[in-house]
Amino acid sequence: MVFDESIHGEFIDLYKVNITDAADIYRWRTSISGQYLNQPPGYTIESQEQWIRSRDDREMNYIIRDDEEKVGMISIYDVSYPVSNVGRLILDEKYLNRGTPYGLEALLLTYDYVFNVMDIPKISGTILGRNKKVFDLQKYLGMIQEGYLKNHVLLNGNLEDLYVMSLFREDFYKYAERINIILNKFR
Amino acid sequence: MAKSFEVAIEDINDDSSKDNIESWDSLHHIMMIVALEREFNITVPDERVGNLISYKLIMSEINGI
Numbered sequence: 001m002v003f004d005e006s007i008h009g010e011f012i013d014l015y016k017v018n019i020t021d022a023a024d025i026y027r028w029r030t031s032i033s034g035q036y037l038n039q040p041p042g043y044t045i046e047s048q049e050q051w052i053r054s055r056d057d058r059e060m061n062y063i064i065r066d067d068e069e070k071v072g073m074i075s076i077y078d079v080s081y082p083v084s085n086v087g088r089l090i091l092d093e094k095y096l097n098r099g100t101p102y103g104l105e106a107l108l109l110t111y112d113y114v115f116n117v118m119d120i121p122k123i124s125g126t127i128l129g130r131n132k133k134v135f136d137l138q139k140y141l142g143m144i145q146e147g148y149l150k151n152h153v154l155l156n157g158n159l160e161d162l163y164v165m166s167l168f169r170e171d172f173y174k175y176a177e178r179i180n181i182i183l184n185k186f187r
Numbered sequence: 188m189a190k191s192f193e194v195a196i197e198d199i200n201d202d203s204s205k206d207n208i209e210s211w212d213s214l215h216h217i218m219m220i221v222a223l224e225r226e227f228n229i230t231v232p233d234e235r236v237g238n239l240i241s242y243k244l245i246m247s248e249i250n251g252i
Contacts, residue, residue, distance in 0.1 A: 185240065
């Protein structure tokens with residue numbers, strides 16, 4: 001799979017992650033922003049670098065940038081037609097509650113890229129059972145719940161439930177209209 | 188509203204709006220719409236989702252449905 005190494009939006013741009021981003025990703029994942037992400041035992045900047053080096057051609061990890069500032073990260077991964085995953089969204093905590101829709105536009109850009117550029121008709125992903133905010137947000141973006149997995153993942157020593165969520169291309173473009181209404185109000 | 192915008196309930200009053208609640212961005216606006224729809228068992232029509240940008244407008248929407 002060949003991905004574009006950058007995607008450009010109104011508020012943000014997405015650029016391919018490289019080794020020099022490891023320290024930033026480590027900082028985000030070990031802050032309050034990373035509370036819903038798994039931290040492997042012995043997680044360090046060096047292991048984050050190793051993780052970046054080990055990525056294969058079935059995924060693309062993007063740094064979210066606002067001009068020159070690194071705001072966060074988002075990924076397209078496990079791409080296998082007709083399904084792709086989008087996730088690993090994390091924002092630097094200093095950019096939370098800033099009023100700029102960094103996370104929302106990162107999701108919209110990657111969803112549009114998967115559906116429109118990669119021509120993949122379905123996006124799937126999982127959300128932690130206790131992460132109600134993201135569950136609500138994704139449903140509002142048009143995702144549907146396809147399953148609920150009890151005690152399915154070990155996260156930082158605790159068994160956690162997962163929602164299995166999917167977004168179909170036709171639903172995304174139908175729901176995108178009202179998201180754009182909201183985005184327009186906040187420009 | 189307080190929960191959606193992650194502010195103290197005492198910070199919500201008749202004059203509350205996106206102009207004076209710092210965290211009232213597009214993402215939290217969506218959270219608030221979802222919470223309203225769930226709490227009051229309503230559906231906010233797409234053409235009005237962008238209009239609910241103050242306490243008074245929200246109350247008006249709820250009372251008008």
